[in-house]
Amino acid sequence: MEKQSHLLLWKAVFVLIIIGLGFGIYAGSKSIDYTWRWERIPQYIINTEATTVRSPFDGTATIEKGNKLVVTSDYGDDPLVIKKFDNLLVSNGDLVFEGDPLVEVENWNIGPLTWGLVMTLQLSVVSLVFAVVIGLFAGLARISTNPALRYLSVTYIELIRGTPLLVQIFIFYFFIGTVLDLDRFTAGVAALSVFTGAYIAEIVRSGIQSISPGQMEAARSLGMNYVQAMVNVILPQAFKRTLPPMAGQFINLIKDSSLVSVISITDLTKAGREVVSSTFAPFEVWFAVALMYLVLTGALSWAIQRLEKRLSASD
Amino acid sequence: MTNMTDKSIIQARNIEKIYPNGCHALKNVSLDINRGEVVVIIGPSGSGKSTFLRTLNQLETISDGTIHIDEVSLTDRKTNINKVREEVGMVFQSFNLFPHKTALGNVALSPIKVKKKPRTVAEQEGRELLKKVGLAERMNNYPSHLSGGQQQRVAIARALAMHPKIMLFDEPTSALDPEMVGEVLDVMKSLASDGMTMVVVTHEMGFAREVADRVVFMEEGELVFEESPERFFSSDNPRLQRFLGQVL
Numbered sequence: 285m286e287k288q289s290h291l292l293l294w295k296a297v298f299v300l301i302i303i304g305l306g307f308g309i310y311a312g313s314k315s316i317d318y319t320w321r322w323e324r325i326p327q328y329i330i331n332t333e334a335t336t337v338r339s340p341f342d343g344t345a346t347i348e349k350g351n352k353l354v355v356t357s358d359y360g361d362d363p364l365v366i367k368k369f370d371n372l373l374v375s376n377g378d379l380v381f382e383g384d385p386l387v388e389v390e391n392w393n394i395g396p397l398t399w400g401l402v403m404t405l406q407l408s409v410v411s412l413v414f415a416v417v418i419g420l421f422a423g424l425a426r427i428s429t430n431p432a433l434r435y436l437s438v439t440y441i442e443l444i445r446g447t448p449l450l451v452q453i454f455i456f457y458f459f460i461g462t463v464l465d466l467d468r469f470t471a472g473v474a475a476l477s478v479f480t481g482a483y484i485a486e487i488v489r490s491g492i493q494s495i496s497p498g499q500m501e502a503a504r505s506l507g508m509n510y511v512q513a514m515v516n517v518i519l520p521q522a523f524k525r526t527l528p529p530m531a532g533q534f535i536n537l538i539k540d541s542s543l544v545s546v547i548s549i550t551d552l553t554k555a556g557r558e559v560v561s562s563t564f565a566p567f568e569v570w571f572a573v574a575l576m577y578l579v580l581t582g583a584l585s586w587a588i589q590r591l592e593k594r595l596s597a598s599d
Numbered sequence: 600m601t602n603m604t605d606k607s608i609i610q611a612r613n614i615e616k617i618y619p620n621g622c623h624a625l626k627n628v629s630l631d632i633n634r635g636e637v638v639v640i641i642g643p644s645g646s647g648k649s650t651f652l653r654t655l656n657q658l659e660t661i662s663d664g665t666i667h668i669d670e671v672s673l674t675d676r677k678t679n680i681n682k683v684r685e686e687v688g689m690v691f692q693s694f695n696l697f698p699h700k701t702a703l704g705n706v707a708l709s710p711i712k713v714k715k716k717p718r719t720v721a722e723q724e725g726r727e728l729l730k731k732v733g734l735a736e737r738m739n740n741y742p743s744h745l746s747g748g749q750q751q752r753v754a755i756a757r758a759l760a761m762h763p764k765i766m767l768f769d770e771p772t773s774a775l776d777p778e779m780v781g782e783v784l785d786v787m788k789s790l791a792s793d794g795m796t797m798v799v800v801t802h803e804m805g806f807a808r809e810v811a812d813r814v815v816f817m818e819e820g821e822l823v824f825e826e827s828p829e830r831f832f833s834s835d836n837p838r839l840q841r842f843l844g845q846v847l
Contacts, residue, residue: 502696502697505689506757506758507713507761508712509681512713520699521697597741598741
C-alpha cells in the first residue's frame, strides 16, 4: 500500500510538470508581440469552402421533383443537369445567363499541408522498402566470410554514416541525378534509402550476431543449407530482436525525409514553408506541421508495438 | 578384416584437428563404428571428445585424415555435406531448439524445408515422433514453456524427423537438472533398442555400462582406449583409472 501511494504521488508530479510546461508556453506566447491566428490553419489541411457551379450558357432553370436542377439552353446545347448540391441560388423558371451562379456544392478539398503529408508518407514508405532490402543484404555481407563482400559492406556503411544526409541528398540529386537522369522524387528516395540502409545494415548485423551460434549449428545439422538456415531459423529470431531499434530507425527515416525539401520536393516541411509565406502565421504552421509528423511517427510506433506483442507469443 | 570395414557405417581414420591458434584438439584419432552399434565416448573436459563428435557431421572441419559416413567421404570436395547431414542426426548439450517455433514446428521444419514434404505429412510424422518421446500433450508449446528434459526430447524427435541412419549425442544430459536426466536417457535407450547407430558423448557412466556396445576413452585429444563396457570398467589402464577415480 505504501508503495502504491508513492507511485500515485509521482504520477501527480508528472501531471503537474506537464501542466506547468503548458502554462509556460502559453505565458511565453502571450508575452511576445504576436497575434495568434489559429483559425487560418485548418483550411490548409482540409478545405471545406463551398465551390460555386456557374451556368455554362444562357438558358432557363427548372427545378424538377427530387431536387434536380435542369438548365435548358437557349441555343440548343445539351441541358445541364445537377442532381446534388447544398445551396440552391436560383428559383424555378429563372432566366440564367452564362456565368451566373446556380448552386453551391460543399466538398472537402485536401489542403496543401495534407498533400505534403501524403508526399512525406509516399517518400517514407518507398524509401523504407528499399532501405530494408539494402540493409538486409549489406548486413549479411558485413558478416560474410568472403572478404570482398565484407569490405564492400564496411566501406558502404562507413561512407554513408560518415557524411551528413543533407550533403548526400545534394550529391544524389545534382551529381548522380544528372548522370543517371533521375527525377526529384527518385533522387530523394535513393538518398533516403541508401542512407537508412547503412543504419539498418548495422542493426541486422547485430541482430544476427545476437542469435546463439547453436541455432545455426542445429539448423545445419538438420541438413539445411546456409540460406535455408538463415531464412527459416536465424532471421525470424533476429527480426523479433531488432524490432525496437528498427522502429527507431523507421521513425528517423520519416523525420529525415523532411530534408528532401531542399531539392524542391513538396513534402510536409516544404508545404509548411509555402503555407507560412501565404498566411504569415509561422508559429501556428510549424506547430501544425510538427503535430502532423507526430501523427505519422506515433502511428508507426504504435503499429510496431502491436507487432512486438504478437511476436512475443513464443516468449 | 574386410568384413569388418564393410559393416562400418562410420570410418574415421587418423583425424587431426589443429585450430588456427595452434591448439591441437585431435591427435591421430581413428574409430570405426558398425551399423546398429552404440558407442559411448567419455573423457575429461577438453579431451576433444565433443570436437571429435562434431567432425562426424562436419560442424567441425578436420586438418588431416579421412572420414567416411556410409561410404561417402566427408573430405571430398564433391560431397554435398547437406546430404550427409540429413543422414546424421545430432542432439546438443544446450538443446538448441528453435525458440520461435512450437515443439511440433521444430520437428516438422526440416522435413518441410529440406525434404520438401507437404506440411500435413511432415506434421503427421512429427506428431507420431513427439508421441514416441512422450510429448503428445506438449506439441503446441513453445520451447520456453517446456522443461529442460522436455526440450531435449523434442530435440531428439527433431533429429529423428529426418530419418537419420546415425544419431550423434553431444552431452545430451549435462545441461539438465538431475531429476530430468532419466527421461532423456530412457528415450535414448529405446532408440538404441530399435537398432539406431549412436555415438554418445556423456558423463553418464550408468548409461555407458548398460546400453553401450563399446566405450571409448579420450584424453588430451587422443583416443586412449576402447573396449566393451564390461572390460572397459574393469580395466586397469592407469589414465582411465585416474579419470574414473575423479568422476565416480
